[in-house]
Amino acid sequence: MKNIHLKILDFLKSERNFDYSGYHFAMLERRIQNRIIHLGSITPEAYFEYLQNNPGEPTLLIENFMINVSHFFRDPLSFELLARVIIPTIVASKLRSNEHSIRIWSAGCAYGEEAYSVAMLFNEYFGAEMVHFNLDFFATDFDSRAIEKAKQGTYNSTSMKEVKHGLLKKYFTEGDGSYTIIPDLKMSIQFSTYDLLHKNSYAPTESIFGDFDLVLCRNVLIYFNQEFQKLILNKLLKSLAPKGVIMLGESEVLGDSFREKLRQISKYAKIFEKK
Ligand SMILES: C[S@@+](CC[C@H](N)C(=O)[O-])C[C@H]1O[C@@H](n2cnc3c(N)ncnc32)[C@H](O)[C@@H]1O
Structure with a gap:
């Protein structure tokens, strides 16, 4: 039976x-x-x-x-590397080739904490120079409820445990036990639903062609069997620009077949560069 x-x-x-x-x-x-x-x-x-x-x-x-658990700056070491190594490297390469657009995708973004954390770090890096760069930032999840919540950008204190005081004051407004992302930061990200198992596309429709400088797909692969992990990783690889960077979750493992296509940037975090 x-x-x-x-x-x-x-x-x-x-x-x-x-x-x-x-x-x-x-x-x-x-x-x-x-x-x-x-x-x-x-x-x-x-x-x-x-x-x-x-x-x-x-x-x-x-x-x-759907396990949408997340929080801001989850795995602080990865975000530290993002702020100190990855963002400066992407920007330097853009300046060398006289390009002013940086393309980012947070795939499986849940309630948006990951995407907003990245947006804060780019803002901090650029400061007033941000106007010279165009951030094309897409954040997707196949759970439409999660995307609605991400667009609202309101969180409780459990999401905030890794947020530094300065960033909290600058990028959130505090309500009655809640913290809401300021409108400028909200507007810098396009949230939409997208199923990573979608067969006929390799990037969200809104992004048109992918070509991302940075893709985050963290704590999503763990839910899938090996065959589907491979399918999703191939899709993400296709969506990356040459030398684009992909960030996975701390407990996620890259299969051997991807080792020749991706180079691990740091032995301390699951951050890889497209070869
Ligand atoms: C644990 S959360 C990860 C959130 C965030 N990336 C992080 O690391 O904190 C996993 C997310 O993957 C999403 N997810 C699961 N299957 C998916 C699929 N086929 N396509 C897109 N998102 C999916 C879930 O809805 C959930 O929001």
Whole structure:
């Protein structure tokens, strides 16, 4: 007999077009189980019935699969390297070739903390010189709720633990226990939905052609099996400009087949340059 979890996932596929084939199956099983516990520890079979008879439940279950946890400057060492090495190198190379546009993509941006952290660092680096450069900054996630929240740019204190005092004062307005990104910084990023498993494109539509100087895809690959990790990495590689830089999450591993296409910039962080 077919595993009940598989039945549940097949149902989501036929009803909501949710393609689960690339995700780690054990992770999806765990998330289904969480949802079942949340509903009062009913049996998986009873949950399957419930799923089929409650129109809102498939959406809630899919949302439960998406782990949007993030915070500003997550993995501070990577952001330190970004500020001190990567940004200066990108800018120097742009100046040498007399180009004034820098293209960035935060892929799997969740609620936007990662993208805003990067935007703050570029702002800090340029200071008043920012006007001479055009930042084309795209941030995407396939979870539309997360993108709406990213556009609003309002966070609670748990997202803020790594934000330095000076940056907090400069780039946020404080409300009643909440912190909202200032309009200028919000406007510097184009948020949109994009599925990294989309078969016919290698970059978000809004960016038209990719050609990114910097791509961040952090703590996203961990949810996928090896075959799909490869698929996504190939897509990101295609979207990078020559000598473009890609940043992965600290626990993510680059498969051997990518070692000849990407050079690790620092042994302390998962930052790679396209060869
Ligand atoms: C843990 S968050 C990572 C957030 C941020 N990059 C960070 O490192 O803090 C993982 C994000 O990947 C997104 N995601 C999962 N599958 C995706 C897909 N197929 N296409 C685009 N985004 C996806 C989820 O919605 C979630 O917001």
